[in-house]
Amino acid sequence: MKNKDTIFALSSAYGKAGVSVFRISGPASKEILTTLTHGKKFTPNKMFYTGIYNPKNDDLLDTCMAVFFKSPHSYTGEDTIELFTHGSIAIVDILYKVLGSFKNTRLATPGEFTKQAFLNGRLDLTQVESIADLIEAQTESQRKLALKNANGDEAKLYNQWRQKLVKILAWYEASIDFSDNEMPKDVIEQSNKMLHDLINDMKKHISTSQIATRIKQGLNIAIIGKPNVGKSSLFNKIIGENKAIVSSIAGTTRDVIDATLDIEGFKVNLSDTAGLNEKTTDKIEKKGIQKANKIAKLADIKLYVIDNIKNLDYKKVDNDTIILLNKIDKKHNMNIDKNIIPISVKTGENFNTFWKILIKKIKEKMSFSNDITMSQQRYKEALNTTILELDNAIKTQQIDLKTEHIRLATETIGSITGEVYFNELLDEIFSTFCLGK
Numbered sequence: 001m002k003n004k005d006t007i008f009a010l011s012s013a014y015g016k017a018g019v020s021v022f023r024i025s026g027p028a029s030k031e032i033l034t035t036l037t038h039g040k041k042f043t044p045n046k047m048f049y050t051g052i053y054n055p056k057n058d059d060l061l062d063t064c065m066a067v068f069f070k071s072p073h074s075y076t077g078e079d080t081i082e083l084f085t086h087g088s089i090a091i092v093d094i095l096y097k098v099l100g101s102f103k104n105t106r107l108a109t110p111g112e113f114t115k116q117a118f119l120n121g122r123l124d125l126t127q128v129e130s131i132a133d134l135i136e137a138q139t140e141s142q143r144k145l146a147l148k149n150a151n152g153d154e155a156k157l158y159n160q161w162r163q164k165l166v167k168i169l170a171w172y173e174a175s176i177d178f179s180d181n182e183m184p185k186d187v188i189e190q191s192n193k194m195l196h197d198l199i200n201d202m203k204k205h206i207s208t209s210q211i212a213t214r215i216k217q218g219l220n221i222a223i224i225g226k227p228n229v230g231k232s233s234l235f236n237k238i239i240g241e242n243k244a245i246v247s248s249i250a251g252t253t254r255d256v257i258d259a260t261l262d263i264e265g266f267k268v269n270l271s272d273t274a275g276l277n278e279k280t281t282d283k284i285e286k287k288g289i290q291k292a293n294k295i296a297k298l299a300d301i302k303l304y305v306i307d308n309i310k311n312l313d314y315k316k317v318d319n320d321t322i323i324l325l326n327k328i329d330k331k332h333n334m335n336i337d338k339n340i341i342p343i344s345v346k347t348g349e350n351f352n353t354f355w356k357i358l359i360k361k362i363k364e365k366m367s368f369s370n371d372i373t374m375s376q377q378r379y380k381e382a383l384n385t386t387i388l389e390l391d392n393a394i395k396t397q398q399i400d401l402k403t404e405h406i407r408l409a410t411e412t413i414g415s416i417t418g419e420v421y422f423n424e425l426l427d428e429i430f431s432t433f434c435l436g437k
């Protein structure tokens with residue numbers, strides 16, 4: 001799809017910087033570059049050094065590096081220019097004015113360059129969303145996950161499934177068209193088996209979405225335990241600042257205190273909670289305990305702190321719990337279970353052992369294999385709808401209804417990669433992008 005307008009935007013952040021990058025894309029790009037450079041000769045894909053001039057008064061605007069990408073070999077698939085000017089606010093402002101003064105040019109909307117790339121078939125929607133994730137990435141694991149999905153493997157998988165459905169659809173459509181010929185029974189059996197297999201593959205793939213959610217939103221770790229055992233002290237030590245109040249008074253922490261941190265390249269949401277004093281009659285403390293229990297339930301990993309082995313409530317322990325016996329600088333009961341890690345938050349004794357165990361546990365929860373990992377909640381919803389339609393298609397004996405369910409499933413799966421799309425869906429996806437991308 002060709003864009004009539006030529007769009008432009010600053011692709012780097014606005015402000016004082018070493019370099020500012022402008023992107024200009026559309027049919028007038030080449031002419032704009034020729035005008036700005038006073039007719040300098042240039043070769044596609046080759047960067048060149050040039051002065052750029054205001055066409056109104058021939059004033060030198062800046063000296064810069066420039067490059068021209070000829071359609072379709074550009075990010076957007078259209079003729080595109082990139083200008084690398086000095087990173088000055090004054091240059092950015094004047095260039096905006098100058099570029100806007102060319103005929104049929106306008107400022108790009110956020111994500112519009114990428115939207116053009118999609119509309120021109122340069123990227124499918126899964127790649128578009130991976131680019132958005134890559135720009136958002138703040139941790140190593142988020143970067144790796146986004147890059148892994150940017151190569152289009154996810155789209156290939158969805159397209160393969162879609163093609164299988166199209167094939168089955170073709171059998172059924174043919175049978176409706178020639179309805180005096182009964183559909184051969186073995187064809188129905190074979191297609192039902194194919195649908196079953198597809199549903200199983202889809203369900204398996206959906207199960208990988210949990211990892212991506214954790215990598216993007218962060219792994220939730222809750223510190224829980226009885227009052228005064230050193231939960232807030234541990235929280236402060238892990239985050240490296242005195243955010244939570246520590247005191248010798250039991251019941252100091254009432255509300256949940258959160259911190260987001262990067263542990264070994266993984267985003268982690270750490271919560272300190274109120275001490276679990278089940279006997280309390282204090283209304284506020286009770287509320288705090290309710291919150292603590294809720295946070296513990298939602299946590300991917302729990303750090304269960306005790307300061308006395310007698311206070312260990314095994315009902316609170318599962319595979320995702322690390323039990324820490326704190327305050328071993330005071331007294332140390334050596335007869336402890338090997339699953340309990342003795343530490344002293346105060347002196348740091350044995351803290352490294354705990355830290356290694358914690359990192360191992362985080363990696364277990366966050367590692368994604370070489371299999372294709374589902375990267376967006378949107379795909380999960382679409383695949384769940386697809387599975388529902390396929391289930392209905394298997395259940396019904398009526399060929400026309402079967403066909404309708406499979407057709408809906410095919411459309412839904414096509415919406416993941418953008419084979420089938422609605423403008424509202426595109427608006428939603430591209431609105432998450434920044435200007436200039």
Ligand SMILES: Nc1nc2c(ncn2[C@@H]2O[C@H](COP(=O)(O)OP(=O)(O)OP(=O)(O)O)[C@@H](O)[C@H]2O)c(=O)[nH]1
Pocket residue numbers: 226227228229230231232233234245246247248249250251252253254273274275276326327328329330343344345346347
């Ligand atoms: N000796 C010793 N004291 C510690 C250690 N860790 C924490 N404490 C002390 O234990 C007391 C309680 O610490 P907090 O971190 O406030 O305990 P908490 O579990 O958050 O308590 P609540 O918020 O009331 O549930 C404070 O006086 C800390 O200084 C430790 O490793 N050794």
Ligand SMILES: [Mg+2]
Pocket residue numbers: 231232233244245246252253272273275
């Ligand atoms: Mg506390």
